[in-house]
Amino acid sequence: MPEFDLVIRGGTVVTASDTVRADVGVRDGLIVALGTDLAPGQTNVDAGGLLVMPGGIDSHVHLAQPAFGGPAMADDFESGTRSAIAGGNTTVLPFALQPRGASLRSSVVDYHKEADGKSYCDYGFHLIISDPTSTVLGQELPSLVDDGYSSFKVFMTYDDLVLNDRQILDVFDCARGCGALVMVHCEGYDAIRFMTEKLEQAGKKAPYYHAVSRPESVEREAAHRAISHAELTDVPIMIVHVSGREAMEQLRWAQQKGLKVYGETCPQYIALTADDLKGLNMDEIGGKYVCSPPPRDHASWDAIWEGITTGVFQTFSSDHCPFYYEGTQGKLNPKARTSFKWVPNGIPGVAIRMQVLFSEGVVKERISLNQFVALTSTNHAKMYGLYPRKGSIAPGFDADIVLWDPNRKETIRQELMHHGADYTPYEGMAVTGWPVMTILRGRKVMEEGKILGEPGNGAFLKRGLSPFAKPARDSQPAYA
Ligand code: URP
Numbered sequence: 257m258p259e260f261d262l263v264i265r266g267g268t269v270v271t272a273s274d275t276v277r278a279d280v281g282v283r284d285g286l287i288v289a290l291g292t293d294l295a296p297g298q299t300n301v302d303a304g305g306l307l308v309m310p311g312g313i314d315s316h317v318h319l320a321q322p323a324f325g326g327p328a329m330a331d332d333f334e335s336g337t338r339s340a341i342a343g344g345n346t347t348v349l350p351f352a353l354q355p356r357g358a359s360l361r362s363s364v365v366d367y368h369k370e371a372d373g374k375s376y377c378d379y380g381f382h383l384i385i386s387d388p389t390s391t392v393l394g395q396e397l398p399s400l401v402d403d404g405y406s407s408f409k410v411f412m413t414y415d416d417l418v419l420n421d422r423q424i425l426d427v428f429d430c431a432r433g434c435g436a437l438v439m440v441h442c443e444g445y446d447a448i449r450f451m452t453e454k455l456e457q458a459g460k461k462a463p464y465y466h467a468v469s470r471p472e473s474v475e476r477e478a479a480h481r482a483i484s485h486a487e488l489t490d491v492p493i494m495i496v497h498v499s500g501r502e503a504m505e506q507l508r509w510a511q512q513k514g515l516k517v518y519g520e521t522c523p524q525y526i527a528l529t530a531d532d533l534k535g536l537n538m539d540e541i542g543g544k545y546v547c548s549p550p551p552r553d554h555a556s557w558d559a560i561w562e563g564i565t566t567g568v569f570q571t572f573s574s575d576h577c578p579f580y581y582e583g584t585q586g587k588l589n590p591k592a593r594t595s596f597k598w599v600p601n602g603i604p605g606v607a608i609r610m611q612v613l614f615s616e617g618v619v620k621e622r623i624s625l626n627q628f629v630a631l632t633s634t635n636h637a638k639m640y641g642l643y644p645r646k647g648s649i650a651p652g653f654d655a656d657i658v659l660w661d662p663n664r665k666e667t668i669r670q671e672l673m674h675h676g677a678d679y680t681p682y683e684g685m686a687v688t689g690w691p692v693m694t695i696l697r698g699r700k701v702m703e704e705g706k707i708l709g710e711p712g713n714g715a716f717l718k719r720g721l722s723p724f725a726k727p728a729r730d731s732q733p734a735y736a
């Protein structure tokens with residue numbers, strides 16, 4: 257009986273801290289050995305010329321979320337996680353959303369029904385709090401955190417989700433009490449409504465005006481407000497999907513002040529611009545790129561790189577939020593043609609997150625291989641209570657591994673995405689570096705773009721508390 261179920265031989269193992277030539281031995285779904293010339297396993301994979309990295313962890317994806325009467329999402333758990341493994345990911349963290357008036361616990365139960373038996377990769381849930389009643393804050397959240405849902409997201413915009421400042425403070429205070437990490441969507445609701453009304457009155461209704469309706473100042477103001485509320489309640493927060501200099505500098509300012517404010521950015525903020533929303537001639541094709549915050553401009557790409565390379569951002573996530581383009585459920589649906597405000601917000605990206613960062617970051621020598629691993633896997637595991645089970649290659653970790661060809665040149669194309677959406681906003685983008693095999697707990701689930709795994713291979717991950725959610729030692733809010 258061979259000592260190992262699987263040996264990955266002859267590759268270059270890259271973790272967030274080291275780059276070494278080593279074989280990786282796997283038994284019972286776990287990494288059990290790293291070394292040279294390991295004994296043959298039951299299965300042996302030749303990784304010569306390839307990078308052997310921890311499977312991607314995408315800590316910000318939206319799958320099968322309730323539509324609130326708008327178009328349905330293009331991905332359920334099956335198609336969304338299929339796309340994830342095609343892109344070299346082995347874990348995703350989507351959001352169990354509490355519709356207003358509903359119990360959070362029952363929303364989580366319902367969301368499990370969407371996921372059970374359908375996921376190609378491992379998954380945990382963040383919670384979206386849209387209705388922070390005293391029951392939610394006093395009973396449901398503390399017990400859900402104990403059950404492994406150790407992070408929440410709150411929104412400062414969107415009709416169905418926006419919380420007012422008092423509600424945000426209450427959620428922050430609750431998170432502090434239960435040790436959870438709060439993710440914040442920073443865009444100011446009233447400013448966006450004002451801009452939207454004014455633009456519509458001026459007849460400016462094409463998808464491009466989505467970007468005009470939520471400029472960087474709207475994101476900067478909300479980021480500052482969220483940071484101030486976090487300071488008041490003495491709670492760490494994660495500001496998600498940061499799009500450009502204004503918000504990035506708010507994060508840097510807070511971090512330099514010693515506040516525990518973490519940051520996430522995404523491929524759309526280094527690969528797309530607001531000009532993409534113009535379409536061919538201010539036409540509906542621009543709807544393909546509508547997401548929030550919107551993509552900005554090339555100067556913003558530089559600012560995001562500044563934030564990535566100087567450590568302002570800890571995580572690089574996709575914010576995969578897929579809608580169809582065509583059809584009555586698409587971005588082009590009849591209502592959406594009447595105004596940008598009805599175009600569903602969100603774009604797919606879970607299948608290309610890692611390639612875009614590798615190509616633009618590692619290949620162009622902006623970041624090291626180790627930073628790449630930290631930004632796409634290790635930091636997500638640490639930030640969201642999955643470490644040391646996920647996020648590295650070392651004995652004892654789950655054998656979640658991506659084999660990566662650093663020299664493979666590809667053009668991003670819809671047919672490579674394996675997602676439910678009928679387009680990719682990155683169509684035609686040339687990248688260098690591509691995942692050639694994804695291994696989930698020791699089992700090959702993707703090889704050369706072929707999906708080998710099955711829905712149901714993925715397991716629910718009960719997450720621990722994030723060490724990043726701990727307030728500074730000895731600190732207290734003034735009211736405690
Ligand atoms: O446009 C986006 N990003 N939609 C997804 C929801 C969110 O705010 O993350």
Ligand code: ZN
Nearest residue numbers: 441496497548
């Ligand atoms: Zn958001």
Ligand code: ZN
Nearest residue numbers: 316318575577
């Ligand atoms: Zn999102």
